[in-house]
Amino acid sequence: MITPALTAARPKSDGARGESTALDEAATAWALAARAGDPDAVEHFVRALHRDVLRYVAHLCADPQAVDDLAQETFLRALGSLHRFEGRCSARAWLLSIARRAVIDGYRRASARPRLADRPDWQLAAEHAQPRGLPGFDDGVVLLDLLAALPDERRQAFVLTQLLGLPYAEAAALSGCPEGTVRSRVARARATLAGELEHA
Template structure:
């Protein structure tokens, strides 16, 4: 059963970094409780991280139609291997590393067996695949275009730290590189994005 202490771990409104740390603490506690067999903890864990997984997969995946399937596959893999989660890192970092592997496996499957689009109206499908929490549709298109122009490593570092709010150390662990490299990639991504916005 979810205790009030676990539910209270998510603050009402503080700085993004404090909020992110509190979310990490709460989701890790939920993952450990779910591992012990608490069905309420499973629900809290999935709900708390579903949006982060969708956003992360959307930025890694070139196929907008596959985002929901890959996010679902991420949670299926995570729940299937929850018994191995020991809380050595945050549950969010652990889950995003599973999401990354799910996307990579998705690329491998797609390259082995190409799929045709099942929708005749590709423009409508693209509009429906846009994130809904951005200030506006046009702003979302601009942001996605700017992020797509970044090199893969810089985009991944920027998305993990600036959009998903992961600490640099966890982003480094997910990316398989030193923390200083992640900081450098984020700084370069910011400079590139700022330059592009000035030209626009």
């Protein structure tokens, strides 16, 4: 996975939710400044939200090799549409909704074209390509497997709110459902994950 050489200028804050809110405010300000033509703001905007877009796309996309391409497509679409961004929601929520549509479009493109080589052992090859012995690596693999087993709606709600730190209202807007529905999906996802972890 390719990441920007410079670290994103992430605002400091006390807690996880406060950090998320500070990042949202900064990213939205950068998006509005980029819309006005500030090239430095474009760079700050992309660097601040690049990791969140990659994580979100990775959780939505079944093809790990397509994650970087879909994240790049997300930013290309967003930068081309900055003139329409008015700041009515956070720039992160706006960008993640673009990422969601990019993943859906990717699925549509993939289903419309035949596969030339379908290797049944792709998962084994991917596992061998992953680094081993890193702290938390096995836990991360277990979490990804457990998340993959969740129904799509619950996984999306869990990833948006618990992993990416979006407020429930923004996750609801992205998902196109009421906030209470997102809360219940997250609660059910937590219960399922906790039950699976007990049995693991």
